[in-house]
Amino acid sequence: MSKSSAENNLRAKAEAKIREKSNVIENLTLEESKSLLHELEVHQVELEMQNEELRETQHRLEEIRDQYTDLFDFAPIGYLVLDEKAIIKNINLTACDLLGIERSFLIEKPFSAYITNGESRTLFLNLRKAFETGILHSFEIEIKHKTKGSFTALLQGAITKNQKTNDTVCRVSLIDITELKEAEILQLQHKSLQKEKEKIQEYLNLAPVVFLLIDPQYKVQMINKKGCDLLKCESSEILGKHWFDNFISFVGTNGVPLSHQSIENENGLLNPCFESFLKCRNDELRLMFWTNVTLLDDNNKLIGTLIAGEDITERKKLELRQQKYTEELEEIVEERTKGLNDALKKEKVISEMKSAFVSMASHEFRTPLTSVLSSAILINKYNELKQYDKVGPHVQRIESSVNQLTSILEDFLSMEKLERGIVTTSKETFDLEAFIIDIIEEFSWMLKEKQKINYVQKSPIEVFVDKKILRNVLLNLISNATKYSKTDVQIRTYVNNAVLHIEIEDKGIGIPEKEQEYLFAKFFRAKNAVNIQGTGLGLSIVKHYVKLINSTISFTSKLGEGSTFKLTLPLHS
Template sequence: MSSADEHNLRAKAEAKIRARSHAIQNLTLEESKSLLHELEVHQVELEMQNEELREAQHRLEEVRDQYTDLFDFAPIGYLVLTEKVIIRNINLTACALLGIERSFIIGKPFSAYISNGESRTLFLNLRKAFKTGVLPSFEIEMKHKSKGNFTALLQGIITIDQKTNNTVCRVSLIDITELKKAEILQLQHKSLQKEKQKIQEYLNLAPVVFLLIDTDYKVQMINKKGCDLLRYENPEILGKHWFDHFISFTDINGTTVTQQHIKNEKGLLNPCFESLLKCRNNEMRLMSWTNVTLLDDNNKPIGTLIAGEDITERKKLESRQQKYTEELEDIVAERTEELKEALQQEKIISEMKSAFVSMASHEFRTPLTSILSSTILIEKYNDLKENTKVGKHVERIKSSVNQLTNILEDFLSMEKLERGIVTTSKETFDLKAFIFDTIEECNWMLKETQNINYIQKSPIEVFMDKKILRNVLLNLISNATKYSQTDVEIRASLNKDILNIDIEDKGIGIPENEHKHLFTKFFRAKNVTNIQGTGLGLSIVKHYVDLLEGTIAFSSKLGEGSTFKLMLPLHT
């Protein structure tokens, strides 16, 4: 209680005493003593009440201070807005979000701290809130004095200000910029995971083991063939040290070998080596490995792509053949020649398998390196907040996946043809419309200077397997566009019941001494080694033409181009 209040209270008390002075004068001594005692008791009661009031006031001041601390140092920004969107009060957290001291903010319009174009959103939401009593949560772009814009989440309620008795809006303010960025990164991560899943699906179709290890030799990806051979589930393999868990440094004869057997002086894996693979239940398989080191833009290793072939049975066979050869040294010359021929055939098979592994490793390396490097760059761009550069690398990943798909389709087509499980299903169709549809499918292959011209003088209706003919034409047109810079010409004519189709290009041509090998599996002419391809296309074409009971021929001059001629019977 203040001194002025105490003075007024005393003056009132003295006035009452003067009014009662007449009655007091007639009191007896005993009555005066009793009255004095009552006054003393009343005085003590008043003093006790005053003490209680002081304690209550002290507690109220403590609660007020605690409320002020909670308001100012809360992890969320708080502010009080009038109906005219003037800042009535604001806590320190909100001041920090805006980068301005409280004394410069109170009394200012809230719109001064909002990005251009966002004021209408704020006013509409506040107008509705003052009618409904609640400000639903909404996002808005705000300005920090020195750090630029940030995304804020606002929500609040409408209350009565006890001091002014006016309605105000009590608003919470949360910076959700990092949360929004995290949501974007999560979406990008999901997209990359889908692309990775697609790659995994394609690799699962490969007939050899494929795996990707990082620079710490931990497994980052492995295909189904690898899981089946190891007899482990995919999650049991991923993240494990490849050499510690799955490779034995004991050779097939039980001799221990050092890691120098598999690494060069730079610490990188040797391009090729053999080792024992440790499978579930202590089973060992002898493997032949082909390794490709993946490099970043600075030629620093970022991982290794490994292709592995199980050669256990082949080694056993080779061992038996060697022993058999030693035991038959005195066999007659005819038997010796037969044995030499058999060994030569085995050598050819071995060379073809080695060529396949080498080719597959080479053809898979380029798109997988592109995928891996693009993935790493996307992660870096995300860390650097350079999201505009991500799209180009996502497109590179998609292009590489399509490239892998085409390679695997060649492998699967050759396997089906060699196993004899491809059958024909004939139907009648118009040749011209069919070829135009096929040409349209090839438009994505064309270079800027290329066109595909089709010549057919009269209508032709054919009766044959439409799908097989399409595969033949797609392969031949693809080769013509790939090895040429100019237009490709397709001509079709009918001679009795024989359909003739010629595909001509003005490209690099085929060396004459290599003509005889052209339809051999995995063969590629020496002048196309720098142009991507599997060496399976023309071999597949030859198999398909045989299924159609037709023939294929070609003429070619080095540096002038090539013409492939199809002669297909039209059996009705």
Template structure:
């Protein structure tokens, strides 16, 4: 950069040269004329200084404008690139440099096509040709490579102008649309989920029972057509309404009648089965039997409840009328023979068993029954085609479903007894070591190939506890260890002065860390054992049995290495 002193020296030299070539007036000046001339020179000098000041201010203003333009150009949120007719980069802002991950000094005069694949470069070449012909670069998308890593989708558009030399150049903008594309994908996924939801709604509308989905605030999020028809509402009238405030009859759980079910308390306790009165739009009251399943989020928190309901109004009234009739009949036939009384009692027991079976089958036993039915249909089809060898697989499925069916019955029976509080502790003194050995012997039929159980006991052997409940606790824990492991199972027991301690260790699948906090919740199953049959009630039942003893259960588990469950029961 030339400093101001050298610039002034050059100007003075040029001025002197010009003066020397200009003819001068050789006539002598008087003193007055000289004073007047000096006055004019001083005025001109002041004028020149004022003009110079204005020029300097104008220059500073132009420099400010240039800096502002540079800032606006470089720090704009969109990349800007100026290309000449050959597709070479004449100028580029810092945002575009950041998108391409390259320094500006290394990109000027390079072709923009160097940052894309051959096919993309060909598209750019055709678009630029059209732009220089038509004057506009219409918006289009390109996949552009970064100098250091990967690539990104960009939206490119621009206009064609002339520079100060009259040469054509394309001023284009470049915007990273990665998030836009992701938004498109999410929108497509949302649409697919919406379609899937509509399909599920269509299937549920065909169901013969009421299906109802409420969120954690008890607001209705979904109800099938059976429910709308039964309660007399349009679906839009029910969605978003609070289930308890809108439909549940006010007397449910009322303090004036302790036999009525406290609905909110049952929901909070995740009651699997309950009955209540429901108020229809026309004022009619229906008695409904419900089965509730708690829905858990990824973090294990409750996000809603799925309820399946059946109208039992007529059946309940019939049962009440039948009970009244039976009571009156018993008064009239007291003098009849004992054989007739026994026959009536047998009939009543059969009716009770039938009622209980229908209740369970309508809720928890549909899945294994469905598998059995589908397998039978496939076996018949294979037999009709003479493909008998293909039936074995489905026969095995039928056997497995029957076993699953029995396990569900056992689990629900235990849960029912615990819920009703009808289990009583009957303590007796027995020897613990042979007691546990007998349980292990009973479990040998469930051992897989290469699987065995090792048992050790320390301390005293005599114990004063309810052996039936203790047996159920050990059976549940040991069956879980056998089910989720293929190797050795270690069982240890010890009796100290004030407590009994039993440890069951396996080298099986282990429990995912994110599932461990919900392990003792009813119906909860870890995600890595969803393919293995089970009701999700075993550990919940064990915990509730231990609560009867005043004991507790702890566990340690590492995914893929196994689990250790330890129970401690006070015996003081």
């Protein structure tokens, strides 16, 4: 109905009312008519004013309705109005967006049509209980989106009456809690991980080694109790700090400084194992052996390093002590082995001497003993025959043989004493010329026919030396010279730069050049002297005696031409 027809209708009703009261108006006086007219005009003005107020009130109501509509449609959560059968009576735009369906297609449609299978029963049970109690308690159901699949929604609401229709409806709020559920799951996972972390931390705190986790920037993210105790710091003083700059000393175990390259490989990752000193509080250093495990993500990107450290300070000290003890033990064993080797060598020498003595005695003793025996038999026969004039040569022969045996035994006794180191020296001052002449006279009876010993000394010489040792040396050298030579023997003595030189020269058989290096060895005899009487000990004894009196001996020899032995002796006042 148009506005003009409504006004015409209202006017017709008003004229009908006036006609009913026309009889009353006709009987009014003029004054009464004026008064009535004035009242009518006043009422007319009042009605106009009331109409204006009504129009303004209606306009405000329309504005409030529009605001309510905006609040209802554009609220951040979905709103639905459901009856007892869960038919959608009204729904806001947010709920429409959650379902992915326009509002015109939802009004008067069952809400259960947009719920996943198995959830309808939950909806109806809660809705029935709500209409009984007046409150729809919050519950969760899975709702289908037209194109995006399903999502978890939280529903809650209250029962109210529709004032127009006087019907009872349920006003329901609909909230998508999918992200909230995911957040709750993440929160639960975080709590679970936190508990696992605390549990792992408890296990790590019981470990006897240092455990820590560092990030790619080498900052400490986790450290166990052993690490804190060793550093003598609280965990709060360690966490977040650069591990190598604050807690690792780059002084090597051998004193040579370590570089970052010594603990990192070419990829910038920590080497699996290395040793370094840990800087503890109060500047204490502990030697540590580190084992490192690199942690990578699915893209092989470094996310951290797990480090385990063992304190090997005491073990290293023990190893050093063991090494030192081993070295000392090796030295002791080496010394004792050397001593045993020396003893074995001495035993071998003694054994060789015994064997050589037996061999030599069987050879050297046979001739003089045979000579003694034969001479004794002949002397006995000459005495029986009273041929006394023939006894003398055989007595001399026995004396010579006995002297020969005595010389052999003296050589052995001298060598034995020298080997054992029991020969002592006793120096004295004496005239060298008279000393050597006495020695030459001792050899007068031993010289071969037409053989002489020539002695040359240009000036008097006094020496300060052990007389007995020097005599034994010269006796051996002169004896060899006369034994191996048929011609004269030359003895020369002279002093040069406070050193006495004694030279003994013979024109005998000489010494083969290849055998000269063995000349002073015990029991050595050159091949060209095998058939000449001797023990092979004389020159070895001379070598020992020469050392005792701080002198030296040398020789020159040529096979078939003879030898010259030279003795040098420093002169001491």
